[in-house]
Amino acid sequence: MKEKQGVAFIGIDVSKNVHVVAIAEDGRDGEVRDLGAISATPDAVGKLLRKLARCHHRLHVCYEAGPTGYGLYRQIIALGFECCVVAPSLTPMKPGDRIKTDRRDAERLARLLRAGELTPIWVPDETHEAIRDLVRARESAAQDQRQKRQMVSSYLLRHGRTYHRTKTWTMRYRRWLQQQTFDHQAQQIALQEMVLAERHAVERVERLTAGIEELVPDWSLGPVVEALQALRGVALIGAVTFMAEIGDTRRFDHPGKLMAYLGLVPSEHSTGLTTRRGGITKAGNSRVRRTLVEGAWTYRWPARIGERKLYILQKLPPEIQDIAWKAQSRLTARYRKLNQRGKKKTVITTAIARELSAFMWDIARRTMPAV
Numbered sequence: 515m516k517e518k519q520g521v522a523f524i525g526i527d528v529s530k531n532v533h534v535v536a537i538a539e540d541g542r543d544g545e546v547r548d549l550g551a552i553s554a555t556p557d558a559v560g561k562l563l564r565k566l567a568r569c570h571h572r573l574h575v576c577y578e579a580g581p582t583g584y585g586l587y588r589q590i591i592a593l594g595f596e597c598c599v600v601a602p603s604l605t606p607m608k609p610g611d612r613i614k615t616d617r618r619d620a621e622r623l624a625r626l627l628r629a630g631e632l633t634p635i636w637v638p639d640e641t642h643e644a645i646r647d648l649v650r651a652r653e654s655a656a657q658d659q660r661q662k663r664q665m666v667s668s669y670l671l672r673h674g675r676t677y678h679r680t681k682t683w684t685m686r687y688r689r690w691l692q693q694q695t696f697d698h699q700a701q702q703i704a705l706q707e708m709v710l711a712e713r714h715a716v717e718r719v720e721r722l723t724a725g726i727e728e729l730v731p732d733w734s735l736g737p738v739v740e741a742l743q744a745l746r747g748v749a750l751i752g753a754v755t756f757m758a759e760i761g762d763t764r765r766f767d768h769p770g771k772l773m774a775y776l777g778l779v780p781s782e783h784s785t786g787l788t789t790r791r792g793g794i795t796k797a798g799n800s801r802v803r804r805t806l807v808e809g810a811w812t813y814r815w816p817a818r819i820g821e822r823k824l825y826i827l828q829k830l831p832p833e834i835q836d837i838a839w840k841a842q843s844r845l846t847a848r849y850r851k852l853n854q855r856g857k858k859k860t861v862i863t864t865a866i867a868r869e870l871s872a873f874m875w876d877i878a879r880r881t882m883p884a885v
């Protein structure tokens with residue numbers, strides 16, 4: 515019987531129907547070779563890994579995150595092998611390499627995994643992934659609703675119909691829409707269809723929101739979502755979005771790392787004696803970054819606890835209430851200070867969002883369930 519070798523590093527270039535596999539033998543000078551393509555079925559993957567396990571003491575597998583999800587990761591872990599899903603945007607690339615094939619990608623992954631140059635992402639469990647899918651479905655529905663409303667507004671503007679009140683899409687505005695008449699029947703039908711599409715989009719958002727409200731209390735991170743709502747500018751959807759996308763905040767041992775992960779830190783290009791800093795990097799999760807910026811706008815008003823927020827705070831521990839008030843006092847004062855210095859409001863709001871993420875990190879770590 516052939517003696518088993520050391521660790522084998524397996525890189526898989528995944529796709530819908532076929533996986534291309536490469537292996538890097540242990541050691542600096544270990545061979546990197548292509549193992550060919552296999553069917554993208556659990557049976558084919560399991561057969562290959564069990565075959566490789568007969569020749570090596572340990573297998574470490576990796577593949578890039580993509581539309582195929584985490585099913586392959588969970589299967590490999592269930593088989594008892596090590597696996598990581600890596601961030602494609604952080605995978606090192608040679609600037610001069612102009613040839614890209616599935617085989618080369620698999621070999622590159624295996625080689626970089628052996629060198630320890632890959633950045634793994636956090637993989638949620640199935641329940642967490644389900645909640646995240648629901649949150650993203652609601653976000654998509656909300657975006658569709660905004661587009662439908664914009665279509666109606668653009669249509670009316672094109673025909674010279676102006677609503678002379680500040681707030682739109684209220685019941686008064688909807689009654690005004692129904693009063694609009696056009697000389698040509700085709701234009702009347704077009705308006706009614708657009709209004710109907712907007713109504714369906716609103717109902718879809720309401721159904722998804724109700725689903726989130728129903729499922730979050732039974733979620734393991736439900737208490738964290740409730741605690742995060744103590745902060746000004748953070749309601750149910752904002753808190754759920756933060757936890758669904760970030761997951762276990764304990765993987766960030768410092769709030770600065772969370773800020774960098776969310777792309778809220780300044781970009782920099784410095785060399786020699788020259789230091790250049792630009793706008794935020796906008797790296798990482800755009801959904802959470804957008805949610806934080808939207809919540810940060812509320813800090814332009816003086817610090818106070820509203821009636822709705824007071825009802826939420828009464829159900830939370832004093833420790834969380836103190837953090838929420840500290841956050842509100844600090845961030846409202848910082849908004850005023852930056853505004854007096856003449857900073858643009860968008861720049862101020864981004865700075866507030868960056869600090870808001872640190873307070874959310876603190877509350878989440880204090881209320882996360884024990885592992």
